[in-house]
Amino acid sequence: MMRPVSSSRSSTSPPGAMTRADTQRPAVDDRWVGHCGSPISASAGSPLHSARPRARRRPVARLAARGMYLPGWALSGILLTGSAHAGAPSGGIQLPKDVRVPAHVSVAIYLPAQTRRWHGHGTFESGRTLEDTVLSAGQIYFSESRMAEPGADAAFGLLLALHPDIKTESGHLVYSLNYAVFAADDQPLLTGTQSVAVEGIDFDRATLRATQQVMSAVIAGMRPDDSKFPPVLNLKARSLGFAANKDKPWANGTGFYFNSSGQVLTAAHVIQDCVRIDVKREDHVQPGKVLARSNVVDVAVVDTGTTSPAFLPFRQGFSFELGEPVTNVGYPLQTILAATPNLTRGNVSARGGLTGSVGQFQFSAPIQPGSSGGPVVSDGGEVLGIAVGTLNALSLAKQGVIPQNVNFALEARYAAKFLEKNNLAFTTAEPNAHGDAHSANQAALAAVVNVQCYE
Template sequence: MRLLSLVLALLLSANLAGCANTKYNANKLPKGVAVNKSITLPVDVSVAYYVPQSKLDSRFYLDNWKVWVEPGAALNDGVRDAFNAYFSNVAMLDRASDKQYGLLVDIDPEWEFASGKAIMTMSYRIFNGSETPVREGKKTFKADIGYVGDNSGMYNAAMRATQLVIVDLLNSLKPDNQMYPATLAMKDTNPLILANLEKPVSSGTGFYINNSGQLLTAAHVLRECMVTKVQAGDKSFNATVDASSTLLDLAVVSTNEATERFLPLRKGSEVFLGETVTNVGYPLQGLLAASPNLTRGNVSSLNALKGSVGQFQFSAPIQPGSSGGPVVSEGGELLGVTVATLNAAKLIESGALPQNVNFALDARYVAKFLDKHQIQYRQVEPNLKGDIRTSNDAALSSVVQMLCYQ
C-alpha cells in the first residue's frame, strides 16, 4: 500500500516535472548550513550506518513514461556519498562483518512527492560503541524531481537530508577516536535497537513441525529481516533461525515456546496426483485481517517449473504472505511447503490467463533438510480416510504468522 501511494503521488508530481537535474556535490553543504570550524574534515571516527533494506530496494515502473523510477537506488547513493564526504572510515552496516565501529547511525527514511518536489524526511538515532543512544532527531530536504526517468532529483533530496543529519552529529557530538573508539563489531550489533518494531515490512506464514516450538517456513520470508517475530493467536514470540537453505527455499526457526499441536509428515512422503489439499496462510498483511486464510484445491502436477528442485504444483489459491504455509492432506499430514506462485501478470501480457498455479516444496525434501540439520519431526502412516475436518483442524492448529521487521 505504501508503494502504491508513492507511485500515485509521483504520477501527480511528474506532470510538473521538466528537465533533468544536476546532482549536487556531496562535499558542499546547503546554503546556511555549516560544520563547526573546530572539526577537521574528514573525521576519522569509525562510523557504521543502517538503512532498512526495503527502502533501498524500492523501485517501480511508470508505464506512461516507459521508465523505471528507483527511489531506493537514489537513497543508497545519496546516503553513501554524504557519509563518504565527511568521514574517512565509514561503511553501511553488515551484520556478517567483523569490522568495528565507534558510532552507529540508524536512519529511517520516508519519501513524499508533491508539486514537482522530491521530499526526503530522515528520522535518525545515533548510538556509540556500547549501543547507548547519544543523539536523535529528524531532518527534511526538498529537491526538484526533474525528469521522472532521472534519479538526480531524488538523489539530491536524499543526499542533502543525509548531510543535515551528519552536520547535526558533528556539531552536537564533536566526535573523535578517543571519545568514540571502535569497539563493537558490526556482526554483534543488537538488531532490536535498529528495527522498527511498530510496523513490519513484510509477512509470511510458518507452522509448527515439533512440540518444542520449532517452525518451518520459506527461507525467502526471512530474507533481509532485522528481527523476525512469530504471531500465534494473541501471543507474540521472537524467532531465531536454526537452519536455512536458499536452494530449497526452506528455513527452521525457534521460538523456545513448546506447543501441543504440530504437523507430522506422511511416512514415505508420497504425494498422490489429484488428491485434495488444504493450504493455510496469512496473505496480504496490512490489507486483510490478521487471521489465517484457508483455501482448498488439489495436487495438479507432481512437477513444477523447469529447473525447480523437488516441487509439485497445487491449485489451492494463495496470495502474497502465504509463502511458508503448509500444504496439508485430507488425513492431516504435511505434503509440502508453499514457496511460489506463477507470475500471472507476465503471462497475461503474452495473452495467457493462468489460474491458481502454485508450487510447494515436496515433503520428501523437507525430511531430508530436517535430517541434515538434526531437527526433530514426526512421521505417520498415510491416513487415506481423512476428510475436510481432519485436514482443516491439522492445518489451522499448527499455523502462525511470520512478521519481518527492518
C-alpha cells in the same frame, strides 16, 4: 525464454521506478513465477530460488575521481560543508561555528538490505544505488565511514541507522530519512527525522540532501570524536536487530510448527535479509532465531525458544495423489487484511512445478503475497508441502494468458531431508484415510504462525 515472477512475500517498496532488486533471483526468470512470502506491498517481480544480487562496492574516493558519485549540483554545497570552515551550511542544517567537518570518528552506517540496492531515478547519476549515495556523503562528514555488515569485525565508534520513508505529493518527491545513533548499548543515543522535497522523482538528489541533513544533525547534536566514541565496537558477535525499524515489519510470510520444541518451518525467502524476526500467533509474539536455511530448496527453520503443543507431522512415505484435496493456511496481504490466518482449499494439480525446478508440485488452493512458507495439508492433517510461489498473473496477462490458481509447493520429502541434515526433529504420520476438510483445517490452523521480517 525467461519467465515472469510475482512475489508472495509482501514488502514495502518506494514509488516511481525504484524496484525491489533484492527479490530478483537470476536463476529463474522474473516474469513467470513469484514467491508467496509477502513483502509488505506485494512485489510483482520476485523470482524463485536464487540469492539476491548485492551492489558491488568500490572506494568512494576512486569513484568520485571518476565522476561516478557526486553530481555537480551537490559538489559546491558538500565541499563548502566539508571544508574547515565552521558554520558552513550543510544540507539545510546550520552547524555551530566551532564545529568542523569531517568529524573525527569512525561510523558504521546501517541501511536495510532491501533499500541499499534501490537505484536512483532522476536527472543525475541515475545508475547509483542508495548505498552509493549515502556512502559518498559519509566520506565527507566523518573521518571514516563504511556500511554496517552483519558479522563484520571491522571496528567503529558509532552506528548510524537510516530508514527512508518515501512518498509523492503534488508532483514532488517527499523523502523523509528516519535515523538513530547507537554506540555500545542497544538503546539509541540520538534519534530524529530529516525531510526534503524535490520536484519530480529525483531520487538521487533527495537521498543526498536528506543524508546531508541527517549527518549534519548528528554532528551538531553529538559533537562526536574518537575520544568520546573510540573505534572499539564491531558486529562480529552483535546482532543488528537493534538497528531495525521496529514500527512495522518490512515483510510478512507464514510458517508452521513442525515439532513440540517451538521450531517453525518456513520458506527461506521469507526471512532473507532480516536482522530481526518475530513469530506471531494471535496476540503472542516471540522473537525468532534462524537455525538453518537453504536457498537451494527455499526452506528455513526459525526457533522461538518456546514449546509448541500443536504441530504438524509429515505424511509417512511422503506420497500424494493427483487430485487429492488439500488445505493451505497463511497470512497474506497483512497491510490490507486482518491479522488472522487465511484458509483456502484446493487440490494437488500436478506432480511437477516449473520447467527445470526440483522438488515442487502444483496445487490449486488460492494463495496471495504473504502465504509463502504456509503448509499444504492433506485431509488427514499431514504436511504434503510448503507453499513457495505462484505464477505472476499480471505479467502473463500482458501476453494474453490468464493463469488460474497455478501455485507451487516444495514437496515435504525435501523439507524432511533438510531437517535430517540439520539434526532437527520432526514426526511422520500414516495417511489418515478417514480424514476430511474439517480435520485438515483444524490441524493447519492450530499450527500456523505469522513470520514477520524486520530490517
